[in-house]
Amino acid sequence: xxxxxxxxxxxxxxxxxxxxxxxxxxxxxxxxxxxxxxxxxxxxxxxxxxxxxxxxxxxxxxxxxxxxxxxxxxxxxxxxxxxxxxxxxxxxxxxxxxxxxxxxxxxxxxxxxxxxxxxxxxxxxxxxxxxxxxxxxxxxxxxxxxxxxxxxxxxxxxxxxxxxxxxxxxxxxxxxxxxxxxxxxxxxxxxxxxxxxxxxxxxxxxxxxxxxxxxxxxxxxxxxxxxxxxxxxxxxxxxxxxxxxxxxxxxxxxxxxxxxxxxxxxxxxxxxxxxxxxxxxxxxxxxxxxxxxxxxxxxxxxxxxxxxxxxxxxxxxxxxxxxxxxxxxxxxxxxxxxxxxxxxxxxxxxxxxxxxxxxxxxxxxxxxxxxxxxxxxxxxxxxxxxxxxxxxxxxxxxxxxxxxxxxxxxxxxxxxxxxxxxxxxxxxxxxxxxxxxxxxxxxxxxxxxxxxxxxxxxxxxxxxxxxxxxxxxxxxxxxxxxxxxxxxxxxxxxx
Numbered sequence: 001x002x003x004x005x006x007x008x009x010x011x012x013x014x015x016x017x018x019x020x021x022x023x024x025x026x027x028x029x030x031x032x033x034x035x036x037x038x039x040x041x042x043x044x045x046x047x048x049x050x051x052x053x054x055x056x057x058x059x060x061x062x063x064x065x066x067x068x069x070x071x072x073x074x075x076x077x078x079x080x081x082x083x084x085x086x087x088x089x090x091x092x093x094x095x096x097x098x099x100x101x102x103x104x105x106x107x108x109x110x111x112x113x114x115x116x117x118x119x120x121x122x123x124x125x126x127x128x129x130x131x132x133x134x135x136x137x138x139x140x141x142x143x144x145x146x147x148x149x150x151x152x153x154x155x156x157x158x159x160x161x162x163x164x165x166x167x168x169x170x171x172x173x174x175x176x177x178x179x180x181x182x183x184x185x186x187x188x189x190x191x192x193x194x195x196x197x198x199x200x201x202x203x204x205x206x207x208x209x210x211x212x213x214x215x216x217x218x219x220x221x222x223x224x225x226x227x228x229x230x231x232x233x234x235x236x237x238x239x240x241x242x243x244x245x246x247x248x249x250x251x252x253x254x255x256x257x258x259x260x261x262x263x264x265x266x267x268x269x270x271x272x273x274x275x276x277x278x279x280x281x282x283x284x285x286x287x288x289x290x291x292x293x294x295x296x297x298x299x300x301x302x303x304x305x306x307x308x309x310x311x312x313x314x315x316x317x318x319x320x321x322x323x324x325x326x327x328x329x330x331x332x333x334x335x336x337x338x339x340x341x342x343x344x345x346x347x348x349x350x351x352x353x354x355x356x357x358x359x360x361x362x363x364x365x366x367x368x369x370x371x372x373x374x375x376x377x378x379x380x381x382x383x384x385x386x387x388x389x390x391x392x393x394x395x396x397x398x399x400x401x402x403x404x405x406x407x408x409x410x411x412x413x414x415x416x417x418x419x420x421x422x423x424x425x426x427x428x429x430x431x432x433x434x435x436x437x438x439x440x441x442x443x444x445x446x447x448x449x450x451x452x453x454x455x456x457x458x459x460x461x462x463x464x465x466x467x468x469x470x471x472x473x474x475x476x477x478x479x480x481x482x483x484x485x486x487x488x489x490x491x492x493x494x495x
Contacts, residue, residue, distance in 0.1 A: 164182075164183050164184045164187055165181065165183065165206060165207050166183055166184065166187035166188070166190075166191060166206055167184060167187050169184075171183075171184055172184045172185070172186065173185040173186070175188050177205050177210070177212055178210070178212065178213070179205050179207075179208050179210035179212075181205050181206075181207045181208065183206065188206075191206050192212075192215065194380070195214075195215060195218075196215045196217055196218075196346075196378070197215070197217050197218070197344070197345060197346040197378055197379070197380050198380035198381065199214065199218045199221070199248075199249050199252045199253065200252055201380075202256070203215070203256075211256060211257055211258075213266060214253060214258075214266070216270060216313075217313060217342075217344040217345075217346075218249065218253075218344075219266050219267055219270045220270065220274075220311060220312055220313045220344040221245070221249055221312065221344045221345070222246065222249050222250070222263075222267055223267060223270065223271065223311040223312070224242075224310075224311040224312035224344060225242040225243070225245045225246040225249070226242075226246060226311075227311050228242035229242040229243045229246060250263065274309065275304055275305075275307065275308040275309065276308060276309065276310065276311070277308045277309060277310050277316070278296070280292065280296075281293060281296055282310060282319075285316075285319045285320065285323055285325070285328075286323055288323070288325050288328065290327075290328050290331070290469050290474070291469070291472065293316075293328070294331070294469055297335070300493075301335045301336075303336070306332070306335055306336065306337055307337075307338075312343055312344040312345070313342065313343045313344040314343050314344075315337070315338070315341045315343070315349070316332055316337060317329060317332050317333070317337045317338070317339070317341065317349045318341070318343055318347075318349050318352055320332060320349075320364075321349035321350065321352050321353035321356075321364055321368065322352050322353065322356055324353070324356070324362060324363075324364045325364070326363045326364045326367055327467055327469075327474040329349075329364060329367060329368070330367060330463075330467040331467055331469065333367075333371050333458070333460070333463075334460055334463055334466065334467065335460070336460050339368065339371050339372055339373050340372075340373060340374050342377075342378055345379060346377050346378030346379045346380065346384070347377055347378075347379065348373065348374065348376075348377060349368055349373065350365060350368040350369065350373035350374075350375065351375070351377045351387065351391070353365050353368065354391045354392075354395075355387075355391065358391075359390060359391045359394060359395055361395060361397060361404075366404055369397075369404050369405065370404070370405065370406045370424070370457070370458050371457055371458045371459075372455075372457030372458070375392050375398060400428045402425045402428070402435060402450075402453055402455070403425050403426075403427055403428055403435075404424070404425060404426075405424075405425055405455055405457070406422055406423070406424055406440070406455070406456055406457055406458055406464070407422065407423055407424075407425055407437070407453040407454060407455055407456055408420065408421070408422055408423075408453070408454045408455075408456040409421050409422075409423060409437075409439075409448065409452060409453065410451075410452060410453070410454050411451060411452055412448070412452055415446075418439065418444075421439050421440070421441070421442070421482075422439070422440040422441075422456055422464060422482060423437040423438055423439045423440055423453075424437065424438050424440065425437050425453065426438055426445075429447070432447065433449070433450075434447040434448065434449060435447065435448055435449070435450070435453060437453070440464050440482075441464075441478075441479065441480055441481055441482075460489075461486065461489065462482060462485070462486060463485065463489075464479075464482060464485060465477060465478050465479065465485065466485065466488060466489065466492075
C-alpha cells in the first residue's frame with residue numbers, strides 16, 4: 001500500500017487532464033474544509049449543511065467532467081470501430097471513416113482528425129480495416145451481406161481454404177454453397193438442423209448469411225402435398241388439408257426471396273434426382289403382396305430399389321410400419337433396410353407405427369424396437385412436443401431403456417453357461433431392482449441385474465431367427481444358437 005500523498009507529485013508531473021482536474025478539485029475541497037473549521041461563530045448544523053453542499057457540488061463537477069471524457073472516448077470508438085463495422089454490414093466497404101472525410105487518391109478513407117482535452121492536436125488515426133464482419137439478417141434480408149458472392153468466395157480461397165469455418169478443422173467431405181463458402185457436410189447439416197424439416201426457419205450460409213436452397217425434405221413436402229391434392233383416391237377433407245399445407249410452404253419460400261420459377265425448378269430437380277417407388281409397388285403394400293414386392297427387389301436384393309422412397313421421403317419400412325406388416329418388415333430389415341430412416345417430417349418407422357396404433361405397442365413396434373429403433377424424432381416445434389407427450393411418455397415399456405430390447409447376458413457369478421447368450425428383457429421389477437429376461441433360444445426365464453445385460457440389437461448378420469417367403473407364405477426359421485443362425489445366413493447368401 002502506497003499513500004496517495006507519495007504518488008500525487010508523480011501524477012502531477014504528467015499531463016493527464018483528468019488527474020489534473022481531480023487534483024484541483026481535491027485542493028479546493030480541502031481549502032473549503034479548512035475555512036469552515038476557522039469560523040468559530042457558526043452553528044453545528046450550518047457547518048454540516050455547508051460541507052454537504054460543497055461535497056455534492058464537487059461530486060457533480062467530477063461526474064460532469066468524467067462524463068465529458070467518456071464522451072470523447074465513446075466518440076473515438078464510434079468513429080474508429082463501430083462506424084466501419086456498420087458500413088461493412090450495410091454493404092459500403094469502400095469507406096471506413098466518417099461521411100465528411102473525403103476518400104484518398106487510392107479510394108481509402110483519410111485519417112480522422114481530433115483533439116485532446118489539453119488543447120493539443122491528436123495524431124492522425126489510420127483507417128480501420130475490418131477483415132470481415134457479417135450481420136445476422138431476417139428471412140427476407142438474407143442476401144444483403146455487404147459483399148458479393150465472388151468477393152466472399154475469393155476471401156475464403158485466399159485464406160484457410162482447407163479449414164471449415166464451423167469446426168475450425170480440415171474439411172471432412174466438403175460441401176460448397178452457392179455463395180462460394182465450403183463446409184464439412186456434417187457441420188453444415190448440424191448448422192441447418194432446425195431448417196431441415198421446418199420451412200419457417202431461416203436457412204443461410206454460416207459465414208455470409210447468403211440465402212441457400214431449402215432442404216430436400218422441405219421440397220419433398222411440397223411434392224407430397226401436391227400429389228395428395230391431385231390424387232383421386234384421397235378424401236376431399238384430406239385434399240383441403242394438403243392444399244393448405246402446400247400454400248403455407250409456397251408462401252414461406254416466397255417470403256424468403258425465392259421466386260416461383262426457382263421453386264418450380266427445385267421441385268423438378270428433386271423429382272429427377274430421387275429414386276421414387278413405382279406405383280404398382282406402392283399399391284402392393286396395403287394388400288401385403290410380398291410376392292410382387294420381392295420379385296421387384298430381385299435376388300440378390302437391389303440396394304437401390306430397397307432404398308427407394310415415396311414423395312415425402314417415405315421409405316418402404318415406413319409403409320410396412322404404417323400397415324403393420326410384421327413379417328414383411330422383418331424381410332426388409334434382413335435385407336439391410338435402415339431402421340432409423342426419417343421421412344420429410346422427421347418421423348422414423350417406429351414413430352409412424354405408434355401413431356397408427358395411437359401409442360399402443362403391437363408386434364410391429366416390438367419388432368422394430370428389438371432391431372434397435374430409436375424413439376427420437378425430428379418433428380419440429382409444438383407438433384414434436386405433442387408427439388412425445390402423447391405417444392412415448394405414457395408407454396410403460398419406454399420408461400426403461402432395456403425393457404423389450406434384445407440383450408446379451410454378461411458377467412454372471414452363477415450359471416456361467418448363460419454368458420454370451422441373447423435374451424429379450426420382459427420387464428423391470430423395481431422392488432427387487434432386477435430385470436426379468438427370457439433367453440432367445442433355450443427359452444429360460446430368470447432375474448438378472450442391470451450389470452448383467454448389454455444391448456445387442458438384431459442386425460442382418462445376427463437376427464437370431466430368419467424369415468423367408470416361400471410358396472406364398474412366410475416361414476420362420478429358428479435355431480439352437482446364434483452361431484447356427486449366422487451359419488445359415490452365410491450359406492443362404494453364398495448359394
